[in-house]
Amino acid sequence: MGNNEFSSESQFTRRDLHLLSQSSSKSPLRVIALIDFDCFYAQCEGVRLGLPPSQPLGVQQFLHVIATNYAARAAGLKKVVTAAEAREKCPEIVLQHVPTWREGDTTWRYRDDVREHMNSDKSSLDYYRLQSRKAIQIVKDALPATSRRIEKAGIDEVFIDLSIPVYDVLVERYPELLACESRLPKPLDIIPKWEDDQLVQCEAENEDENPEHDTIDWNIIALQIGSEIVREIRKKILDDLNYTCSAGIAHNKVVAKLAAGHNKPNKQTVIRKCCTGSFLSGYKATKLRGLGGKLGRQVVTTFCVETISDLLRFPLKEMQAKLGTHAGHWVYHVIRGFEDSEVVQRTEIKSMLSAKTFSPSITGVDQAERWLRIFAADIVGRLEDEEGRRPTTIAVHHHIQGRFGPTRSKQAQIPAGPTLDTELLFKLSMELLIKISDETPSWPCLTLSIGVSHFRDVDKSNHLISGFTTPGKWSGSASEGQLYTSGMAKRSLEEPTSNDRPRKYTLLDFQGFSQKPDKVDQTSCPTDANVASHISGREITASDSDRLRRAGKQTVQDSSTATPDAAGLYCCPLCSEQIPDNSVLEHLDWHVALHLRDQG
Incomplete structure (x- = not known):
């Protein structure tokens, strides 16, 4: 390895290196990153409006402020408040209302008169979804297509499995590693360059107990290479979109998630294996990914403790006895920093819903028609995030007395042949609403919605089953043999894919x-x-x-x-x-x- 010298053997083997090249969750060398955009909604609006980060800014949705930037948080706005409370605490704050849909519109837009239409407008988050898609595309473009493994964890978060890119850099810099048959040599004079990375230090009292403390081995080299890749991705996002983001780099998703929020904003934090215990010990157990819900509440109630440091004293057998064999085993290991869930390429949603509660109620099909078109456009815009998946079922839900009253619904299959656009969803939903309206008195209506579900993977060569014998595209309205409220519509011959x-x-x-x-x-x-x-x-x-x-x-x-x-x-x-x-x-x-x- 050039001028680098090696001492005794590393704790890692050629098999560990091979598992790294396969993105195996079992490799102790794996590198996982979470990129988390700083105050995403507020940052989107700040960039769009050309405001400096020092200007307090809040994103308003009708009466409430749902997001703020760091300047506003410094003034004490750290949670959802009303717009009036925000102005009282921070008189210099800029409040930007989210885009809205309005009856008769064909697209969402920003408006100056939202206050006068709060009871009739429908809020839209499409602008933020659009910016999220742009940012995630930058992440994708920065990674080799053949080894790209990313998981969208939210509109402003993305997990990246950097194992294969790290492996490629590792063997390029140190080709002698490939010549090893069993245990890898231990690097001696390789000094990681962390630049502006935030390194969590081990507590002094634990140093003597942890033989890995301050030793350089290939797991640390792998993390350092991963941090280089993440730094370049963050720089590209800043250069192209002017958005800052923070990041966490570790050996698994749970620790990377916590690390991303540890030194915000606009910093990246690296958690080495030797420091994982001291890093986690100061957190509440419910802050861990997977313990934020029912299981986390059960853990806190069962053991009467909140922090991970207090939870560590309970043995495995006791956790399994009180939480169940599987859950107890998982909790025991995750609070110690051991977790091996994979970065999945996509978190698949099962359904989408676009709804509106009206005040006053709408009074007939003609008025509902304009809203169904808005719902259809809203769903089509959100489907862009699904990258080749499309729903096969559409449903209309009609509530005379509101969302908590009796619900009347009808559903139909979405034809697989035509392009899934606003016009198609609108026509299908209109026919369903007319059927509901014809069956029983339906007006006035307090709440109306469109839902789509039963998603399938498709590709661009989507055809109807009739394409085997009849050329040409699907045409005609949903009523011309294409709409089945209780039957099966024709399906795409590309569904399911051969991989399934x-x-x-x-x-x-x-x-x-x-x-x-x-x-x-x-x-x-x-x-x-x-x-x-x-x-x-x-x-x-x-x-x-x-x-x-x-x-x-x-x-x-x-x-x-x-x-x-x-x-x-x-x-x-x-x-x-x-x-x-x-x-x-x-x-x-x-x-x-x-x-x-x-x-x-």
Whole structure:
């Protein structure tokens, strides 16, 4: 390694290095970072308005201030307050109201007359989502596409697994590491350059107890390389967007999360393994990621302590006895800084809702129509964050007496072929609302909303099932055979993706539909024995389609596992989707089409 000398062997092995190259959560060399934007909403507005950071600023949503910058916090505004309270405590504060939607609008916008329309406008956070997407794209662009592993933890937070990028730099700088067959040599004269990083120090009384204290090994070198990468990313965000952000760099997500908030604003904190214990000991247990909710409250109540330092005295067996085997094991280790959850590429949402409570109530379909268009545009804007995922179900929820009164809802499948835009969601929701309105007196209405759910992965080559035989795009309104309030719409042949199907299915997989997927009898077969003996054990072909339909129909009719739930829905054993009884055969056709496509 050039002029660097090595002494005795390192505590790390070639296997640890290999696990690092695979982004394995089991590698003791792994490097995890959390980038956290400083006062994100307020910073977005400060940059947009061209205000200096020294100017107190708050982001207002109707009567309340929901976010403030550091200058306003220095004046005592450290939590959500009313706009009047904010002006009283900090007379020089600038209050910027969030963008809003207004009845009849086609997009959100900033307005000067929000106060006069508080009862009718709908707040929008789309500007902040847009800025978040820009910032996260900078993070993505800074990392090699082949080794990029990031997880959006919130609109202003992103986890990054830097293990592979760190490995690449490590072996480039020190190629001799690749020549080691077992234990790595221990670096002697490599001095990490931390620049402006904030290093948490170990407590003096613990130094003699911790043999790793002040020793340089490859885990520290890996953290230092990770800090270089994060520093460059933060600089790029500042140069391109003028946003500052803080960061935490550690060996796991829990510690990195705490570290990111340890020295705000605009700093990055590195937590070395030897200092993890002293770093965590001063925190309340409920500050740890994973202990902020029900489990954290249970821990505090059960052991009658709040700080991690006090919690450390309880042995593993006692924690498992009082919290349960799994939870007790996890809590015991996480308060000591041991945690190995992976950075997942995406945290998948299950549904989206856009709603408005009206004051006064709206009085008819014509007035509701303008709001449905706003809800549709709101959802479409938020779907941009989903990167290739789209919902397959839309629902309209109608409340005459408000959100806590009786709810009347109808839902439909979203056609898979056309572009999922505002116009499509609007047309579907309008037809559902008209059905609700036609069935029973519905006006005036106090609360109205659109929800989308059942997300699936799709790609740009999205086609209808009819694309196998009929060229051209989907056209026509939802009422022209495309809207099913109790049935299945045509689906994309790109759903689910091939990555979700590790093998080809045979007819034996189509054994019927049950109320719950885990109750499907895996030994039962379709009642059409000829079909089963002819097809089972091989891939489904076009010639099997009709027989598959008949076998599926017979299975639904005769199989003891084919029991609908209270709503008359069956559960597909392949995709676990709830299927109306009159759409089971169409659903089977869709699965067949997927197999035909994959077979070319």
